[in-house]
Structures are given as C-alpha cells and as structure tokens.
Amino acid sequence: MQKLDCETVMRQLWDYLDGELTPEWALELAAHLAACQRCHPQMAFEQAFLTVLASTRSTGNHSAALRQRVMAMLQAEGITPSARD
C-alpha cells in the first residue's frame, strides 16, 4: 500500500468528511489522519466548521399562516388534507 502524503489528504479531506470516498480509500485517509500531527488538527477544524453549517438547518414550524395558506390552496384544488397534517 502506497503511503499517502499530506497534500493528497488535504485535497480529499472534504470528500472524506462528507462520506463520499470508497470504503477502502476512506480507511487509508482515516489511518493517515489519525497519525499525522499536521492533518489531524485540520480535520478537527473542518469538522467543527461543518457542524456549525449543519446547525443552521431550520427546525421547522415556519409560520402557521403559511401552512394554513397552503392547506387552503390545496382545498381549493379539491384535496382534503388528512388528519395527520
């Protein structure tokens, strides 16, 4: 197995964190990241950044007025929303 260099790992770091690499390739990067004092802090920095981005996701409950408006529109289209909605 060819040893990975830091630049190759940096080029693929986001793909790795996004789960977009093949399992074999991901394992190779994981091994490098666990052992490399230069790349490991970089990974922690990027993980923290991606966590902040993900935390901005809307938790729902946009305005009740919007929901009522969509329901009214659908009822006008002939749909009877189910009790679940």
Next chain:
Amino acid sequence: MTAPPTDLPEADFTLEALPHLDAVAGFARWLAGNGADADDLVQETFLRAHRSWQTFRPGTACRAWLFTICRNLHYSTRTREARMDPVSDADLEALAAAALHSSAKESGLGDVFDRFDLRDAVRREIEKLPPATREVVVLVDIEDWSYEDTARALEIPIGTVRSRLFRGRRVLQERLLTHARDAGLVGGNRQEKKG
C-alpha cells in the same frame, strides 16, 4: 431502474408531500429570502406538485422531488446569468481551505468554530453566496444530501457540485474568520458557546 409513473391516489399527496412543508419552506427561504417571495414560492411549489402528482415516482424521495420543483420555479423567473458563478477547481479550493486553517491558528482562531456561536453570522454569509453556490451548500451542508443526489436534483455533474461546494465552504470560512477578527473574538470570550 425507477418505476414509471402510476395512478397515485390523491390522498397519498397529503401523506407523502405535505409533511415536507417545513423543509420546503426552509429551502425556499434560502433561495428567495425571508420575505413574501419565499412564502409565494412555497405555495406555488405545492400547487405545482399537486398538479404534477401523477409524475411522482413512488419509492423515490418526495422531499428531493419537491425541492427540485421549488428550485425550478424559483429560477424560472430569473436570468441564466443570475445562476452562473465562477468556475473553480475543487482540489485547489480544498487546499486553499487548508491554508486558511494555518492562518486561523496563527491568529488564535484555530478553534473558533468550537468556541463561539457563529450561527447567525453563518446564516448571513450563506445568504450572500452566489445563488448557484448557495444552493449546493444548502443541500449538502444543511440538508445533508449526497453529492450524487444534489447533482441529480440540480441537473449538474458531480464535479460541478464538488467545485461549487468547496468554493462555497472556502468563501464562508474566509468571511467567518474575518467576522471573528472584526468582532474581537481572538483570545476573548464574547459570544462563547454555553455549556
């Protein structure tokens, strides 16, 4: 291979599509802002979705189908130019981000994303991204879509998803680090996360 369109009961629309209303509203606001335009876009999305319900393929992701309708409606009123953004090389963007981390460490901001609550700043900066970059960042980083699903929904190659995503992340990091420096967060404790 996905199944061809079938005769879907009307009732399925309320069970399959309506539970995604909040998610569609969130996506619409990233596309069209927080004003009435976003609410109009949501309403139009569900109207269009209902009228196209027979084209929905059971077993596929209804949320992705609704997002695609939402996005297509949003861009149908905008020029092609508004959707373009500069081409960038994904690998170079990844390397540029690595350099940003080095710079952040040198200025005492190496743990800025762990220590401070930057969500409001992140939201503001995402809204400032070019539309084509912003929609990829929203789908992958906020909605947690894969590159492949994002490429399919936006009808662009995976390589374009990757380059737009990485460029968006690099730009966001640059701006957030600038924000942190301007806000005096270096070595301080303002806006520090609780708990």
